[in-house]
Amino acid sequence: NVSLSINGIQYEVPSNLTVLEAARTVGIDIPTLCFLKDINEVGACRVCVVEVEGARALQASCVLPVRDGMVVNTNNTRVRKARKNTVELLLANHNRECTTCVRSKNCELQSLSEELSIRTIPFEGEKRIPSFDDLSPSIVRDSSKCILCGRCVSACKNVQGIGILEFLNRGFKTTVGPAFEMSMRDVPCIYCGQCMVTCPVGALTEKSAIHKVWEVLEDKSKHVIVQSAPAVRAALGEEFGYPIGTNVTGKLATALRRLGFAKIFDTNWAADVTIMEEGTELLDRIQNGGVLPMITSCSPGWVRYIEFQYPELLPHLSTCKSPQNMFGALAKSYYAEKHGIDPKDIVVVSVMPCTSKKSEIVRPELEVDGNRDVDISITTRELALMIKEARLEFDKLEDGTFDPFMGNYTGAGLIFGATGGVMEAAIRTVADVLTGEDLENVDYTAVRGVEGIKEATINVAGMDIKVAVAHNTTNAGILLEKIKNGEADYHFIEVMACPGGCVNGGGQPIQPANVRNVIDIRAERAKALYSEDASKEVRKSHKNPEIKKLYDEYLGKPNSHKAHELLHTHFVA
Numbered sequence: 037n038v039s040l041s042i043n044g045i046q047y048e049v050p051s052n053l054t055v056l057e058a059a060r061t062v063g064i065d066i067p068t069l070c071f072l073k074d075i076n077e078v079g080a081c082r083v084c085v086v087e088v089e090g091a092r093a094l095q096a097s098c099v100l101p102v103r104d105g106m107v108v109n110t111n112n113t114r115v116r117k118a119r120k121n122t123v124e125l126l127l128a129n130h131n132r133e134c135t136t137c138v139r140s141k142n143c144e145l146q147s148l149s150e151e152l153s154i155r156t157i158p159f160e161g162e163k164r165i166p167s168f169d170d171l172s173p174s175i176v177r178d179s180s181k182c183i184l185c186g187r188c189v190s191a192c193k194n195v196q197g198i199g200i201l202e203f204l205n206r207g208f209k210t211t212v213g214p215a216f217e218m219s220m221r222d223v224p225c226i227y228c229g230q231c232m233v234t235c236p237v238g239a240l241t242e243k244s245a246i247h248k249v250w251e252v253l254e255d256k257s258k259h260v261i262v263q264s265a266p267a268v269r270a271a272l273g274e275e276f277g278y279p280i281g282t283n284v285t286g287k288l289a290t291a292l293r294r295l296g297f298a299k300i301f302d303t304n305w306a307a308d309v310t311i312m313e314e315g316t317e318l319l320d321r322i323q324n325g326g327v328l329p330m331i332t333s334c335s336p337g338w339v340r341y342i343e344f345q346y347p348e349l350l351p352h353l354s355t356c357k358s359p360q361n362m363f364g365a366l367a368k369s370y371y372a373e374k375h376g377i378d379p380k381d382i383v384v385v386s387v388m389p390c391t392s393k394k395s396e397i398v399r400p401e402l403e404v405d406g407n408r409d410v411d412i413s414i415t416t417r418e419l420a421l422m423i424k425e426a427r428l429e430f431d432k433l434e435d436g437t438f439d440p441f442m443g444n445y446t447g448a449g450l451i452f453g454a455t456g457g458v459m460e461a462a463i464r465t466v467a468d469v470l471t472g473e474d475l476e477n478v479d480y481t482a483v484r485g486v487e488g489i490k491e492a493t494i495n496v497a498g499m500d501i502k503v504a505v506a507h508n509t510t511n512a513g514i515l516l517e518k519i520k521n522g523e524a525d526y527h528f529i530e531v532m533a534c535p536g537g538c539v540n541g542g543g544q545p546i547q548p549a550n551v552r553n554v555i556d557i558r559a560e561r562a563k564a565l566y567s568e569d570a571s572k573e574v575r576k577s578h579k580n581p582e583i584k585k586l587y588d589e590y591l592g593k594p595n596s597h598k599a600h601e602l603l604h605t606h607f608v609a
């Protein structure tokens with residue numbers, strides 16, 4: 037421990053802290069703007085400055101280690117003035133059309149101006165010439181809102197190991213974007229949106245499709261059905277003031293119904309179908325000498341990553357479409373046939389925690405007989421906006437349920453939304469198939485949690501199945517290098533592009549840095565899924581009665597000819 041004085045009071049704090057962290061332990065919240073724990077710790081914005089006795093200049097507290105005998109002042113006129121000046125300078129060069137900004141009321145610059153009592157901008161100078169890019173299917177970049185904090189640059193480079201976004205030009209002309217300010221459409225961006233959820237302002241936002249949903253909902257000639265992804269229910273509540281990690285499945289169903297969808301279905305149901313198809317494919321590859329390790333293909337950011345970075349390893353991807361697209365393909369075939377609706381009149385809307393899903397639905401190969409599997413994909417954030425536009429009082433909504441036929445799901449389908457969940461769901465089914473039993477223990481905790489790469493060997497029916505789970509594309513890259521070098525003897529690998537899996541997807545509610553710095557939102561949201569899983573009566577995909585019916589009455593068996601036509605694809609370089 038070290039002893040230091042903060043604002044005239046002596047404290048003992050652990051010696052490995054920064055001044056910023058030390059101040060927090062004693063109840064002083066030093067403001068920050070660029071700082072994001074473990075992601076962007078660069079001391080660039082200078083909002084967190086403090087005065088340290090003996091040092092002439094003010095110091096950035098986020099990168100300043102505590103020392104024994106230090107005398108720190110976080111709140112005197114000089115410090116307050118410096119912080120205010122810094123923020124005023126940022127605001128002078130900022131597009132301040134807050135009323136029309138999608139991040140209004142969830143903008144760290146806006147909150148900071150308010151907290152620092154900034155009422156006027158003293159210097160109204162020249163503004164940077166802004167650039168605007170909305171050509172990609174997923175992300176809109178508006179440099180007039182950018183404050184050059186560097187969080188997106190770090191998220192893309194250090195967390196995802198990709199490096200699409202960088203600082204461009206110098207001095208007053210500095211901006212952040214892809215090299216040569218190319219469009220996000222034309223660079224190997226995987227659309228994971230991790231840059232977006234770390235952006236403190238409105239410089240990076242999703243490409244909204246809300247207007248398209250309203251339009252089809254009012255078109256009487258269309259039968260509009262909705263599917264909601266596993267991770268949505270683990271985070272949607274945050275947009276309405278619920279604590280992080282609150283499961284809002286029941287209110288989600290009611291909100292969707294009130295918005296006017298003809299059927300409220302669930303991507304979790306399709307996740308159960310995916311397990312049937314992917315589990316069968318895995319056993320087939322193991323038993324018949326197919327390409328191993330087989331790797332999951334449900335995270336579209338991940339699929340884009342391997343396509344761009346390791347195209348030679350594409351045969352390792354499972355041929356399964358993602359649950360989102362399996363759902364769409366079955367809605368426009370199985371559901372359409374059984375309900376006598378022309379597939380051309382069906383509009384499938386998906387609510388996803390993901391911004392890459394917007395690019396997945398427009399992949400040219402993902403259609404059957406000219407019908408797109410999924411027509412419109414919106415994020416959890418966009419759904420929250422729709423609920424607000426419709427002026428539904430979310431907290432007062434009664435708990436509803438999803439509709440039968442494609443809305444009943446098991447605990448296995450549900451946990452897809454957290455890293456390790458697809459793997460655990462697959463093992464639950466594969467273990468039953470191999471043993472021919474209905475195994476009682478379904479908790480495979482070795483593949484749960486937020487560790488970057490998890491490995492496990494699971495013995496079923498005398499056979500050792502070696503598995504690995506990676507989340508974020510840096511960790512995925514590590515496993516791919518192993519495969520490339522012949523060092524990976526796994527049978528099955530799960531990869532999710534986002535850190536923590538879909539619960540922390542680029543389309544989820546955005547938590548500000550001061551929350552993210554102290555709460556692991558990945559772990560909290562995952563708990564919301566695992567607790568619902570534990571409460572489910574049916575926790576294995578193959579035990580879902582609706583899934584049994586689907587195969588009995590329509591597909592035959594997993595990997596049948598019909599299943600292949602509808603539910604599988606081929607990833608080619």
Ligand code: HC1
Pocket residue numbers: 264265266267268303304306307334335336358359360361388389390393449452453454532537538539541
């Ligand atoms: Fe996901 Fe998936 S789990 S990819 O993370 O396989 O987005 O939630 O919908 O498709 O089911 C996302 C989540 C989601 C698919 C499923």
Ligand code: SF4
Pocket residue numbers: 175191192196198199200201224225226227228229230231232
């Ligand atoms: Fe990088 Fe992902 Fe943002 Fe693309 S979406 S710039 S890959 S962080």
